Amino acid sequence: MPKIAFREALRQAMDEEMQRDENVLLMGEEVAQYNGAYKVSRGLWDKYGDKRVIDTPITEEGFTGIGIGAAMAGLRPIVEWMTFNFSIQALDQIINNAAKMRYMSGGQFSLPIVFRGPNGPAEWLSCQHSQAIASIYAHVPGLKVVSPCTPYDAKGLLKTAIRDDNPVIFMEAELLYGLEGEVPEDEYLIGFGEADIKRSGEDLTIISFGKVVHMALKAAKALEQDDIDAEVIDLRSIKPLDEDTIVKSVSKTGRCIVVDESWPFASVGSHVAWLVGNRCFDMLDAPVELVSSEDIPMPYEHTLELAAQPTQDKIFSAVEKVLYLN
């Protein structure tokens, strides 16, 4: 199986879907002639031209709205936001139009649109550009939210997102674009609502999604030295959420840690922790632990910037708590 980078996996997904369906188009800042701010759309403008790969002005609310209108009119737009931090400009379009149009029109309009771009902190970006805001979108009924962490998942999920008739929020990570992984040459799709057990184990369940899954996997690897066998679940799809995989795993291990790179209050992580407490109550041997970013704006200073986010040490101390090691 060829090894390709995360950004290449995304490009292949868009390329294949644009080839398959002429209604699919890509729009956003610098996606065409510049090949994308993070080079995810490399070569697509050359191949599909101005009509299907469109450079937009720096007006998120405007081009997001145009995308939504195009989707209502029958096209299948992919709207790229340079980062999810800028999607905040377009929140009204997303929450009040994209998420609700199908419902409010009694099903007369469908919204086959994908909003994608990097989410979450990278490095040295300070508060306004280092935000993990999955919970804002997961909060809104009418939106599907996915967040892959491997090239394989990225390609399979993006193709599913493009074919979905509902608005899909597709969250990538700047620090993952260069990550390489095996991706089959033959076409495949990954359905929404299917979590992936990235590592199976018996002693505790670590639930995560997006970039921090890799930190959870690293921590799980390190725990082997202490004979602790952690299971790591990558949600992949936040909404719909694969509750069954979560419940099955925690029922097996009796202990659960949720790792979410967003803030702790009312987050995807806190929701999942509640869900586990609710559905696995009788199977728990310890309160569910949540490892998240600190409840503060992101510091610019790098040591603090890292300390404000989930760390391996924070995961270890959560492991100590759920296993009563101290």
Add this chain to the structure above:
Amino acid sequence: MAQQIQMLALSPTMEKGVITKWLKKTGDKISEGEVICEVETDKATMEYECPEEGTLLKIVVEEGGEAAVGEVIAMVGEEGEDVSSQDKKPEQEPQAGSEEQPSEEEAKEDSEKPEKKENTGSEEGKQESPEPKKKTEQKKQKPKDENIKNKVKSTPLARKLAKQHGLELSSISGTGPAGRVVVRDVEQAIKKDSKPEKKEADPRALRETAGLQDEEVPVSSMRKAIAGRLSESKFSAPHYYLKVDVNTSELIVTREKLKLDSSKKISFNSFLIKLAAEAIKHHPVVNSSWAESKIVRHGSVDVGLAVAVKDGLITPVVRNCGSKGIMEIESELAGLIELAGNGGLKKEQYEGNTFTISNLGSYGIDEFTAIINPPASAILAVGRITDKPVIDAAGNITAGPMMSLTLSCDHRVIDGAAGAAFLSDLKRFIEEPISAFY
């Protein structure tokens, strides 16, 4: 059948309304949706549209009267129907939240009660609300989970596992935060439980089998009670001790005889309880309690016997031993000891002893002094029976089965001579059991 017409919520926030005007009078025909009265709500005066059709049989709330949402304001039905007994407020109607709240509060209080009880030892009845409703009474009768009642901190999975293996959580010491019982503690207990070391008579069964290690053991509620009661006793009651050696040869013979006659084995402790009770009859001061401003003489000899249980000690009480035969004492004692062993003793079965016996003979202890177990004022510490030299009347030295008795007395109640007189009689009764009947 006649329908009750209830006050409706005419605005989202309305809890009650005043009927400012009746537009219909008794006997009028009413169609569904017809305005029958005007109601002043918290917001405005509104027209009340009747939800039923029929004849207005009775106006329950007159003009100017106030009715809470859900309260009956009128009766509607067939002409001429008798409604005199039907205009009461519906009992099960899901009306304003205010009706439900008290019972919720009571339920809450109810669930907190065991904790309060444990802390203060107050009587159950005191915390009942003055007029409990039927609904909540039912709730109170529900049997509570013993584990919740005893407030053992534990994880859901640990509780489940303990239940599966029939283990009492209160018998497991928790190693989680604040003594929380977690799965590994239950697993440990299951391991211990399945070890074949449970020979009942063997005192070594109480020995710890695990190796030594540094650890902090949380204080169980039983340990707290032992610590509190005995410190209080030892620090406030001035103890003094009287010791005698007793020849038990006659008692042994009597016991064997009784065993042959009744084909039942009577425990040594039952004899001690019975004979002590007989001696107490001659010395009622021993059967008394210090109550600061007075000394309480008890009319019944209630003898407690200290029984070692897992992680503690409990003193089941045989009541009124003065007027019970030894067989009766034996069968009661056996039942109580069994209950003590599985943690099933009720409060009234281990409280209020007027005399106590503690017997460590089975551990090979020669003699010891015991701490008085209040409200009793004396405790008898019994050592083992072992052959010792005895000088008989002819001056010959022979071996005799000797036993040491040490009586601890509360000097506030029992003076030295009184305690000594009692112990001397007891010695005589044991050495010549027949003398107990003189």
